[in-house]
Amino acid sequence: MEPVRMVLCLLSVFISLVSDRLVVLASFSQATDSDFTFSLPAGRKECFYQTMKKEASLEIEYQVLDGAGLDVDFSISSPSGQLLFSDQRKSDGVHTVETHEDGDYVFCFDNTFSSISEKLVFFELILDNMDQEEDPDNWKEHIIGTDSLDMKLEDIMDTINNVKSRLGKSVQIQTLLRAFEARDRNLQESNFDRVNFWSVVNLFVMMVVSAVQVYLVRLLFEDKRKIRT
Amino acid sequence: MGLGGNMESGSLPRFMLEVFLVNCCLGLVSSLYFHMTEGEQKCFIEEIPADTVVVGDYWTQLYDEQKREYLPATRNLTLSVAARTPTDELILSHKETKGRFNFTSFTSGEHKICLQPSLSQPLSAGFIVVVCMDIRSGERTNNYTEIQKRELLTQLQLRVRRLSAQVHDIHKELIYSRSREKNFLVINHNVNMWIYWWPIIRSVFVVTFIIHITNSC
Numbered sequence: 001m002e003p004v005r006m007v008l009c010l011l012s013v014f015i016s017l018v019s020d021r022l023v024v025l026a027s028f029s030q031a032t033d034s035d036f037t038f039s040l041p042a043g044r045k046e047c048f049y050q051t052m053k054k055e056a057s058l059e060i061e062y063q064v065l066d067g068a069g070l071d072v073d074f075s076i077s078s079p080s081g082q083l084l085f086s087d088q089r090k091s092d093g094v095h096t097v098e099t100h101e102d103g104d105y106v107f108c109f110d111n112t113f114s115s116i117s118e119k120l121v122f123f124e125l126i127l128d129n130m131d132q133e134e135d136p137d138n139w140k141e142h143i144i145g146t147d148s149l150d151m152k153l154e155d156i157m158d159t160i161n162n163v164k165s166r167l168g169k170s171v172q173i174q175t176l177l178r179a180f181e182a183r184d185r186n187l188q189e190s191n192f193d194r195v196n197f198w199s200v201v202n203l204f205v206m207m208v209v210s211a212v213q214v215y216l217v218r219l220l221f222e223d224k225r226k227i228r229t
Numbered sequence: 230m231g232l233g234g235n236m237e238s239g240s241l242p243r244f245m246l247e248v249f250l251v252n253c254c255l256g257l258v259s260s261l262y263f264h265m266t267e268g269e270q271k272c273f274i275e276e277i278p279a280d281t282v283v284v285g286d287y288w289t290q291l292y293d294e295q296k297r298e299y300l301p302a303t304r305n306l307t308l309s310v311a312a313r314t315p316t317d318e319l320i321l322s323h324k325e326t327k328g329r330f331n332f333t334s335f336t337s338g339e340h341k342i343c344l345q346p347s348l349s350q351p352l353s354a355g356f357i358v359v360v361c362m363d364i365r366s367g368e369r370t371n372n373y374t375e376i377q378k379r380e381l382l383t384q385l386q387l388r389v390r391r392l393s394a395q396v397h398d399i400h401k402e403l404i405y406s407r408s409r410e411k412n413f414l415v416i417n418h419n420v421n422m423w424i425y426w427w428p429i430i431r432s433v434f435v436v437t438f439i440i441h442i443t444n445s446c
Contacts, residue, residue: 034261034363037274046271051260120274125261160388167395174402178276181406185413192420199427206431210438217442 035124035175037065040072040111042118047108050125052099059126060107063092063179066186067119073110079103089113120186122179126172262361264292265344267352272343277366278405279337284370285310288327288361289346295355302326305349308360313341331370337405367401368394 040046052058064070074087076097085095097105111119265271275283289308291300303326310330312321315338323330324347334340346358371394377387 034365036261036364037276039272039274046263048261048263051262156385160385160392163392164388164395167392167399170399171395174399174406178402178406181409181413182276185409185416188413188416188420192416192423195420195423199423202427202431206434210435214442 033124033126033172035122037120037122037179040067040109040119040121042114042116043112045108045110045112047106048123049104049106050127051104052102052127054099054102056099057128058097058099058105059094059128060097060123061092061094061126061176062109062121062123063176063183065120065122065179065183066190067114068117069114070119070183070187072119072121073113074107075110076105076107078105122182124172124175260361261363262359265346265358265360267346267348267358270343270345272341273362273364275340275342275364275366277334277337277340278401279334281334281367281401282331282370283312283334283340283342283364283366284329284331285342285362285364286329287344287363290359291352292357292359293355294357299359300356306358307347308358309345309347311343311345313343315339337408368398 038046050058060076062072062074064072069089070091071089072091073089074085074093076084076086076095078084079101080103084097087093099105107123109119109121109123263271277283287308287310289306290302291306292298293300307324307326310321310323311319312330312332313319314334315336320335321330321332342364344360344362346360352358368391371391373387373391376382376390382390
């Protein structure tokens with residue numbers, strides 16, 4: 001991480017030297033993402049609504065982190081009520097929706113098939129509203145001074161955009177890895193509890209059974225002694 | 230802001246659609262919303278490393294299902310927000326109709342944010358509470374327009390600052406994930422120990438028991 005931070009610090013120093021020549025730069029792209037982890041009680045259905053514009057894309061990725069069976073029903077519907085995707089009893093999934101109409105898209109997690117186990121569900125929404133308003137090349141008009149800086153600044157802009165999109169992807173992947181790890185950890189913790197519990201039960205059963213067997217065998221021997229004398 | 234749109238909800242379907250869009254979640258970056266009934270509690274879990282700022286924006290409104298329209302905002306409807314640490318300690322408690330809550334995590338782990346709507350008058354049938362929610366943590370809580378004004382940065386400097394904050398966040402998350410892996414290995418080890426040694430202990434016990442019994446008889 002250290003060399004990346006050094007590069008970024010050098011970049012910002014260089015830019016602060018030439019920054020008074022630049023006025024307008026491209027806006028950030030409109031991709032936003034949010035992730036939520038919530039617990040879905042047994043026998044319940046939880047729905048979430050997301051307002052979307054036309055000609056945008058919505059990507060949803062979900063995963064079941066905890067709960068017996070680690071599965072949940074999932075469905076996405078468009079604002080006009082049409083069912084777009086439907087998953088039955090999956091433990092994870094990813095869907096991309098290209099929106100053709102404005103409105104509220106509904107996605108639901110359904111745990112009605114299970115009457116006792118509560119599920120812990122993680123989902124991540126990645127929205128991409130494709131309205132880039134400003135022209136990225138606008139800044140060229142405002143540069144006064146040495147022309148040799150033009151190309152260098154364009155390179156810097158490209159590099160920065162590149163780094164930004166890669167970092168965005170890294171954050172998304174990190175969130176996903178965290179969800180995977182949480183699921184494995186929950187699974188292993190419940191395994192541990194189960195193994196612990198049943199081993200102790202095994203111990204008691206064994207002791208009781210051995211005591212009973214000893215008692216019964218002693219009983220047989222005592223009878224024999226009585227017969228002899 | 231959106232209340233004007235509320236009052237004028239006419240019969241034209243297109244206008245209704247705009248009302249839907251303009252209505253809830255105004256001013257929030259993400260417009261994800263969900264329904265709640267009175268007394269119901271919904272909890273969101275945020276797994277974050279230590280010393281991370283978590284900021285949440287929320288917006289509540291009543292919705293009439295039969296008339297399919299939003300009711301004007303009232304002070305009667307409040308949403309109580311409670312944030313708990315991994316050890317179930319309460320670190321934040323808020324109760325407002327709409328607003329923002331923030332807290333900083335002391336320890337790393339799973340923090341729970343629980344929401345519960347409450348009304349001064351009980352809710353009649355056919356009415357539901359619509360809650361818009363947006364929870365952000367780490368670098369995404371920074372208000373870049375404010376930072377730009379305060380430190381007089383240009384756009385390019387601001388973008389580099391944002392990249393630097395993103396890298397810092399990723400680094401923190403990696404450190405946290407390393408400690409989680411360690412815990413995971415410990416649990417794994419415990420399970421394996423039980424599974425490996427228990428049959429051996431059991432067999433040894435049974436054998437000594439039988440020897441003891443046969444000797445004593």
